[in-house]
Amino acid sequence: MELLAFGKTGWGDELFYATLMTIAVSITAMLVGFVFALIFTPLKISKYKTLNLVGNFYTTVIRGVPELLVIYLFFFGGSGAIMYVASIFGYYEYIEINAFITGSMAIGIISGAYSTEVFRGAIQSIDKGQFEAAKVLGINKFGQFYKIILPQMLRLAIPNLSNVWQITLKDTSLISVTGLVEIMRQSYVAAGSTRDPLFFYSFAAVLYLLLTYISMKLINKLEVRYSRGY
């Protein structure tokens, strides 16, 4: 137990901050994923074949390629890509991207592919009459989507989004390969310096279990809230 003490003697405070980091990366990645989903869901349900193709390409590639490979692409290719863009604007200095940003972008793109599928499914299961009624009432396209479709869609999407959240939360453990100090990385460091990997990795497993358990409970509450009136 003294291994987990707070302060200089134990790893308690380090692991606590690492847990906060995991939560921060997961939330950022989930939000980045929503942005991607908001871009690619309309493409996937669009009438135009070319736009469909772009949307399908994104979800198929990301869901068919291992997360670790995507992370390596971002880790090794991220600063190169940014520097290339910067060089177009005449900036030639070395740019290093923060591990937090690389990590949450990589996980965000992965999580976005899953969210896109969830939103597509939710939109397609909304009754066609809702779209037609909104049109007949003369509501503009913007209002149709945000006031009529989105609230109904969210209710249908929440159970599946909770799965996406679980996947995202667990995927953040993979960013430890880039050196960002989250639960997995901190356990790796602690295991290395105390020579007690069994304890620290098991403790990391417990932390992840706690995170998934607590988030499940919170999402269940959200689900009840959005299902009012049904």
Added chain:
Amino acid sequence: MDFDLMITSFPKLLAATVVTLKLLSASLFFGLLLGLFFAILRINKNIFINKFAYGYSYVFRGTPLLVQIFIIYFGLGQIEYLRTTFLWVILKEPYWCAIIAFTLNTGAYTSEILRSAFQTIKPGIIEAGKSLGISNKIIFYKIQIPIAIRQSLPAYGNEIILMMKGTSLASTVTLMDLTGVAKYIISTTFKPIEVFIVAGGIYLFMTFIIHNLIKFLEKKYSFQ
């Protein structure tokens, strides 16, 4: 774009794909047996057996696969007693550690898939079997299991693809699978995009094959 690198790295990556496929097939085979075992425990009426099986699937589905591999590969070696038993022959090899971790992980997901399949079997089918005088054992093996397997095909197809992606984590315990070799080439050439396209292409091709295979099986064993 460095096309030469793409061409020269292709055979290396293809050779590494064999490792990925070996890991995948071994863990799917053992995982299916384990999953079936735990699914049967889950539909058992004894509350302790039931809770035990639920606990297993909850823990392995609630923690990242990376943690599971690290516990087995780095953690178990720490127990002095294990080092003296014959188990150590297996546990000191990263290859077997990876397979054990993948098996336990996919076993947990498979048990959930099969359990829900068992529970969606209409009671009428079992009653029909009983009224025909078929013994409970035969009903289970000849009626419930085949129907459950057909029911769970779509979900199990997804699980196979998830597991295929999961095998990439073997590279974190020094195994040179497809992702491991891809990372090695990237870190020596600093050309991530080219290698990503080739390695990702191979993964996508495997996904495509698995997806179509499952679709074919679904059609073949559909009730209509």
